[in-house]
Amino acid sequence: MSGKRQDYISWDEYFMGVAELSAMRSKDPSTQVGACIVSQDNKILSMGYNGFPKGCPDDTFPWEREGDDPYETKYFYSTHSELNAILNYRGGSLEGSKIYVTLFPCNECAKAIIQCGIKTIIYADDKYGDTAAVRASKRMLRSAGVELKPYKATGRKLEVKV
Numbered sequence: 001m002s003g004k005r006q007d008y009i010s011w012d013e014y015f016m017g018v019a020e021l022s023a024m025r026s027k028d029p030s031t032q033v034g035a036c037i038v039s040q041d042n043k044i045l046s047m048g049y050n051g052f053p054k055g056c057p058d059d060t061f062p063w064e065r066e067g068d069d070p071y072e073t074k075y076f077y078s079t080h081s082e083l084n085a086i087l088n089y090r091g092g093s094l095e096g097s098k099i100y101v102t103l104f105p106c107n108e109c110a111k112a113i114i115q116c117g118i119k120t121i122i123y124a125d126d127k128y129g130d131t132a133a134v135r136a137s138k139r140m141l142r143s144a145g146v147e148l149k150p151y152k153a154t155g156r157k158l159e160v161k162v
């Protein structure tokens with residue numbers, strides 16, 4: 001018996017917790033998504049959340065989901081959390097890494113995930129699992145041999161004072 005603390009958080013809770021915290025930075029009024037990229041030896045390499053690209057202000061670009069003109073909806077402009085996490089990484093290669101994400105990646109992010117060498121996706125929610133975009137995503141990811149692991153929530157509530 002070393003006398004160490006017993007109630008420390010697990011690696012999975014830690015990385016999904018970081019993804020959840022990243023999502024809290026999102027300005028999207030309906031869906032906030034966070035991602036955390038981790039090396040094979042459990043070092044955090046990058047993080048991201050969904051938002052507009054640099055130089056595209058949250059107060060002038062549209063956050064609407066719907067509208068007669070798609071030009072005035074968020075979908076043309078918001079960068080997904082997974083792509084942001086990939087693009088935020090400036091350290092070299094992501095080959096062999098894992099990505100923790102609060103929502104299953106779409107087809108566009110799946111392409112980026114495959115091409116940058118991420119080998120495992122740990123996802124919390126899959127609320128768009130029935131859409132063609134996510135079905136196509138899974139088709140590509142499975143074909144490319146990317147492991148897809150649903151996150152097993154422990155239900156533990158983590159509180160941080162900031």
Ligand SMILES: Nc1nc(=O)n([C@H]2C[C@H](O)[C@@H](COP(=O)(O)O)O2)cc1CO
Nearest residue numbers: 030031033050078080081103104105106
């Ligand atoms: N995996 C994902 N990562 C993301 O960052 N997103 C972003 C794009 C939008 O900003 C928002 C989805 O908005 P809505 O259609 O639920 O109102 O989440 C969406 C998905 C879904 O595939």
Ligand SMILES: [Zn+2]
Nearest residue numbers: 080105106109
């Ligand atoms: Zn995406």
